[in-house]
Amino acid sequence: MSSAERAEVVPARVFGEVAEVYDANRPGYADELVAEVLDYARLGGSSAVEFGAGTGKASTLFAARGVPLVCVEPDARMAEVLRRNTEGYGQVRVEVGGFEEWQPGGRSFGLLYAATAWHWFDPDRRWELVHERLRPGGAVALFWNPHGVLDEELFRRLGEIDRRHGVAGSPHGQLAHWYDGAPGTGSAADAENWPAAEAGRDGRFTDLRSHRFRRQVHYDTERYLGFLSSISTYRVLAPEAREAVMAETARLLDARGGGIDLLHVSDLFLARRR
Structure with a gap:
């Protein structure tokens, strides 16, 4: 499957069909991360644009801080929930569209960000499109929420279930201590998707920075299954x-106390258009 096909199929047809489940069970982002982004961006009243906004897990955090914001989401069902979640913020505009196809209509932005969405964008075009949509000196912020399991025995047994059913890339596919290092490290997928090397090679961006925020979270069995059901x-x-x-995972979690403890990581990459 090409990157364009992947970007069309997964967000548009897979997440949208469970938009309410996604909104109820997906974790949000660290307040410290949002503060770091805005301190770096120095918007001074300039607008921000978010791509792959989903149901607003990140959008509401930026909107609550008064940021004038355009939220771009490719799936109309996700965008419907996003509009509901941001309707109390008059400075937020929701537009339906894909990252590659969306047209700014003469607008440029002081901040462009993507929350757990960058890996869906066409790698051959994404930095060019970021450059086009940012004003000179504008900031780009890319961030993700990887997880690590604290209980090594539970990690092992969940892995056995996943392998039996052909599941790869679940939130419990990493151990917490794998995230003791620098941002973008942990699993092979994290390292592969980390954007620092791409931005450095592009040459049109400067002041590259990386940050990692950590906190422990507990999911009871029901909520964790809801979280899993929103994963591609x-x-x-x-x-x-x-x-x-899902049934086998639920039986295991119920047998081990009725839930799972995870390290919740928020990894942030920042860069600035020259």
Whole structure:
């Protein structure tokens, strides 16, 4: 599957069909991360644009700080929930569109950000489009929420379930101590997607920075299954396969106290258009 096909199929058809579940169960982002982004961006009243806004997990945090914001989301069902979540903020505009196809209509922005969405964008075009949409000196902020399991025995047994059902890339696929290092380190996928090297090679961006924020979270079984049901690696399974892996995961979590403790990581990359 090409990057363009992946960007069309997964966000538009997989997440949108569970928009309410996504909104209820996906974790948000650290307040410290938002503060770091805004301190770096120095907007001074300039607008920001968010791509892959989803249901507003990041949008509401920026909106609550008074940022004039355009939220761009490719799936109309996700955008409907996003509008509901941001309707109390008069300075927020929601537009339906994909990262590659969206047209700014002569607008430029002091901040462009993407929350757990950058990896869906066309790698051959994304830095060019970021450059076009930012005013000179404007900031780009890219961030993700990886997780690490604190209980090594639970990690091992969940991994066995995932392998039996052909699941890869679940939130419990890493151990917490893997995230003791620098931002962008942890799993192989984290390192592969970390944007610092791409931005450095591009040459049109400067002042590259990386930050990592950590906190421990607990999910009871029901909420954790809701979280898993919003993850693309589960959404692409056949319904009967998804039901089977969810049931087996639930039995294990219930047998081990009724939930799971995770290290919740927020990794942030910042750069500035020259």
